[in-house]
Amino acid sequence: MELLFSRYRNLTVLLLVLFSQLLLLAYQVRSNTQLRILRVWAVTGVAPFARLLENSRSSVYSFFNDYFILLDVREENRRFKAETNRLKLENNFLKTELATADRARALIEFKGRSPSKTLAARVIATSTSAKTVVLVDRGTSDGVYKGMAVITGDGIIGKVIDSFPSASQVQLISDSLFGAGVVSQKNRVYGTLKGQGHNRCQVDRVQNEDKVELGEMFFTTGEDRIFPKGLPVGRVVSVQTGPIFKSIEVVPTGLANGLEEILIVLEGVHQNIPAPSLPSADQITILQPPPTSTGADGRSVPVGTPSNGVLSTDADRLAERYMKREQQRGVRFGTFGSQPPSFQNLPPASTPTSGSQQQTPPQVQMPQPKVGNPVPPGAPQPAPAKTPDAVKQP
């Protein structure tokens, strides 16, 4: 045995090391726990260096930004002024909206909407295995714990999956194991947001029958008990119909401006999902009211309106003709022994009448009026085009 060990010493050591690591893996998988002590040591050992690097980088960056890039300040100032003017206009608009809306309800909602308690943090590193997990410089000593939501001003960006004394690991929204409950802004369609490992996420579990539009925003529902309700998630960039569920891709708004400063939600407060914004002027189409004719009672009714005065479809008109015929035959609907309905040989449809001027349609072939300029029945016919001879007539 001793000879065997000395002869194959390297191989034996290799097998021992591999076997011990396999045991370690099996223990973690079986107990569904992670070797926290090892992680704490590693993170505590590496975090100071990462923080030092990040502080050095940001110091150098801010130095150059503050002292050497002052050329852009004037342009930036002009831009901010324009932005302020725009915000003032928007503020005035919102004030007007609030005043004209249901005042009491709006006030109650406004009072109930208080911002969540958050803690600012800075990303100092990424994970070694996947770039969708980052390390931030806040940990349990700052009150950060596993399961807390991580957001920016633009939307959600992830959640805390592990916290250590001086740092925490944050799983980004783009991670393939990430999930959150979301709802669309316009049509209130509920779904599950899932990361895909890149900068677009997928909204799962949305039935093909549900309506989701391109450009629509998704917000958190608050039902996952991680993210407070009403936080922006992302904008829809692709909608495709699948076998059962739609395939919806969204671009997360929280990740749009990079990852440096983030907010960890210590105490979340649910908010209302904002109403969709009004369509822009080029998206609005004004339709003219339908042409009218004078009904039997002397009131003006739209063209094509049936005798009962209710706007109906072709199917309704067909049903009306069928009912009329069956009533003339003396059929009583719903009684025992009634025949299945037959739509053959129905009486012709009654043309809309123009008050007391009931007359048979002219036999002369008349040109059909154009769709955009219909001539109501009973209205005076337009004069025929004048010929040069007609002009000469007195």
Next chain:
Amino acid sequence: MDTTDQILSGGRSKDRLIRPGNIQPFLAILYLPLLAVLYEIYIPNFFIQLAYVQLTLLVTLYYSLSWRSQTAALFFGAAVGLMQDALSHQYVGLFGITKTLVGYFAASVSLRFDVENSAIRFILTFFFFTFHQFFYWILVRALLGLGMAFEPAQMFIQAGLNALIAMPLFIVLDKLNNRWR
């Protein structure tokens, strides 16, 4: 290093002896992997393209090839891999097992070839990078049953890029080691 190893390595191991009292090479063994890990967790924050450069693997390969000791190489690989695992959000041991094997096999190869030749280093880095990625994928898929995409074309491109980076990197590390001895 045992007698067999010395014979197979053509006595080159004598050149690698460290002067007594010189602790710089030992310190380098500690802080070079640390620098590699720092690179992997920090730089991709700003340059996501540089995430494909696996410095931890390159450092493991360099030491495994230069030490020519299978036992030392496998322990070094295991240590670097476990550290990498501890800083990830996955089970501890995946990178550990993979890098242990890389260290062991790289040291085994170094006993039979002249691994100071740049062309051989290129080929070995390409091969071991591919082996590392493929074995890691097998562990994740087969052992843990987790979903993970396998893209051979991308893997070979990354292997080529890492092998290209390894050539100047190994030369710099050689010079540093020679200075410290």
